[in-house]
Amino acid sequence: MSIPGLGQIAPQAPTSTQRTINLRPFGEWRFSIPHQHSTFSSNSSAAGVTVRLVAGTAERDGTELTPHKDYTFLPGTKSKLFTDQGCTLEINNTGGYPLEDRVVEYPHPEQSPMVSYINLHFGLEDYERAAAAHHAQHPLPHQQQGRQGGGGPRPKPGPRVLVCGPHCVGKTSLVKYLGALATRMGSQPLVANLNPTDGLLSLPGTLSAAVFGTLMDVEEPAGGFGVSSTPISGPSQTVKNPLAFYFGREKAGEDVETWKQMTERLAVLCKRKLERNRDVRVAGFLVDTAPVDAGDKEGQELLAWGVRQFDVNYVVVIGSEKLKTELGQRFASEKTSFGEPVTVLGFDKSDGAVQIDKGWRQKSTETAIKEYFFGGIKARLSPFTQSASFDELVVFKAPDDPYEGAPVLERVEITPEMAHWTLAVMIASVTDSPQAIRFSSVLGFIVIADVDVERRRVKFLSPVSGRLGNHPLIWGRWPEPYLNLLA
Incomplete structure (x- = not known):
């Protein structure tokens, strides 16, 4: 068949x-x-x-x-x-x-690393209880009306945890584990992903965040972080609404300044969520990161940027005692905006952690794209094949090799080279500035199926029907078009 x-x-x-x-x-x-x-x-x-x-x-x-x-x-x-x-x-x-x-x-x-992970959960849970008690005494500004003493000190949020370490030591698994345990206890942690190689409820190539207020699906290919748990991908028992920014590259180091600005923008919106939602504020953050090794100054600088933007007070290092020592020295004198020390904790990696090679990651990226448009075993989707003229689509592209002073986006003509690429549909207007479009959040994705230059028509695959309207599209550099979805 x-x-x-x-x-x-x-x-x-x-x-x-x-x-x-x-x-x-x-x-x-x-x-x-x-x-x-x-x-x-x-x-x-x-x-x-x-x-x-x-x-x-x-x-x-x-x-x-x-x-x-x-x-x-x-x-x-x-x-x-x-x-x-x-x-x-x-x-x-x-x-x-x-x-x-x-x-x-x-x-x-007691020899199992899981014991230390469970103890970490209990420690974070104690911190969360203290934050809840502090919040009861010092409600959020918009909750202080009619209360004596309104306008006092800011209520301290729950734990803000950033997990880091070398390749394939179980960083993402630990973030999932801590998020799931918190959810089982009735909490609503905000989970963020700063690693564009992976996707958190979004396609790879994005930086994203979502509130986890419901249990994760045991059968998700990505353990609950897959794209099938998003509303755009069909019905699910664990629907979560992600906030995603389209980086369009595989690694942060390929465009450091854009990554930093997107991380800053993501953190601002996440902290705004904490300010407006008491339950999320008490539960705090869990932040997943890209691999970094001991001695990697550039990678550690990116980690430090994430720590500052998300106001992190716990840095969890897995699988590298040397990296834990280096980060402990780096953050020894730093304080959060609430005057808390930045505590660096070290954990052993699980003996079951496995290496994931480049071929496996490529196949996982292909699977994520297929799942986004066609669904999975629980929810089969029927994406829509649509056609539009060249004049109806406005496509921007980031410079192939970013340099200081380079434009963040340039408008490009539609060409046959776009065939089979995944393009991001932005929550912005085609009349907005390139800067505003670049750092807008993602509405969804389409795949260019065919470009007919003679007829000036584009055929594309979309998860929903309807015109794109005046939403601009961004053509990134990654994920590359490994496969033809309409073959």
């Missing part, structure tokens, strides 16, 4: 591999399902590896599994299931996927 955007899918024999795994307390089942199988299948029961919790308790990145319920994990998933009390899992590899997995257990539970 053929599915638009995915080409031919060869039928597979319904092979089945079923087994049972018993985990001791603080044990982990680590698994990886390769990308070579299609994310989509005509037989949903054979779309991935199915796991059922038959005894005990287990969780994925802080979100608990419901006993005796089947959870399906799709190709392209690298993750783990953790238990603090011990559990029995049934694994059903219906489609015969080349599943790579292993059990990680420790002779003594």
Whole structure:
């Protein structure tokens, strides 16, 4: 059979591999399902590896599994299931996927890095309780009307945590874990991502943030941070409204000044959310970052910029004692706007953390783009193929090699080279200045399917119907067009 955007899918024999795994307390089942199988299948029961919790308790990145319920994990998933009390899992590899997995257990539970992560959660929870008590005594300015003493000191927010470390040590997993535990306790933390290589409820190439007030979906390919949890991508039990800025490059170092300005803009809007929402203010921030190594002065400067913009008071370093020492010295004399010290904490990386190579990341980026337009196993979407004249679309592009004094955006003519690129639709007007357009937030994305120069027509794929109106488009440098969605 053929599915638009995915080409031919060869039928597979319904092979089945079923087994049972018993985990001791603080044990982990680590698994990886390769990308070579299609994310989509005509037989949903054979779309991935199915796991059922038959005894005990287990969780994925802080979100608990419901006993005796089947959870399906799709190709392209690298993750783990953790238990603090011990559990029995049934694994059903219906489609015969080349599943790579292993059990990680420790002779003594206290040897597990998860113990320190749980203790970190409890420490942040204590800080949050103190912030709630302080907030009760010093309400936000717009809540002080009619109260004696209005206009007093600002109520101190909850913990503002930035997680950092080298490549593949579990930074994003820890952010997910802390966010999920906070949500399970009834909190509403604001989670931000400053790493354009990944996407937080948005496509890669963006910097984004969202309030996590509902439980994450255990089956999300990205553990709850995937694009299928966004309203634009269809129905979901964990819909979250992300605020996204389109950086359009893979790494911050490719355009440091633009990254800094976008980080500053994102932080301003996030802090505004804290000022207006008591629950979010008490819960605080969780900030994910790009990899950085000890001795990397440029990377540490970008971390310091994020710490200052988000008024961070806890820097969590995973997997590098030397980096923890360097950052401890760097922030030793710094204070937040509330007079708090910037505390640097060091944690070991999990023994189950795995390396992710360039090929895997490319496949993950392709999967995220497919998921954005076509949905996943839970919600199949039908994107709209639309046509527009060259005159109806206004496209801007950032300079290929930014230099001091270069324009942030330049208007460009539509050319055949745009075919198969993903363009960002901005919440701005075509009459706005390039500066305003560049640092506006993202409305959504389209993919250019075909450019007909003779007819001066563009065919593009959109997740929703309707004209683009006067919204400008930005053509970035990344993600590159690895695939043709309409092939």
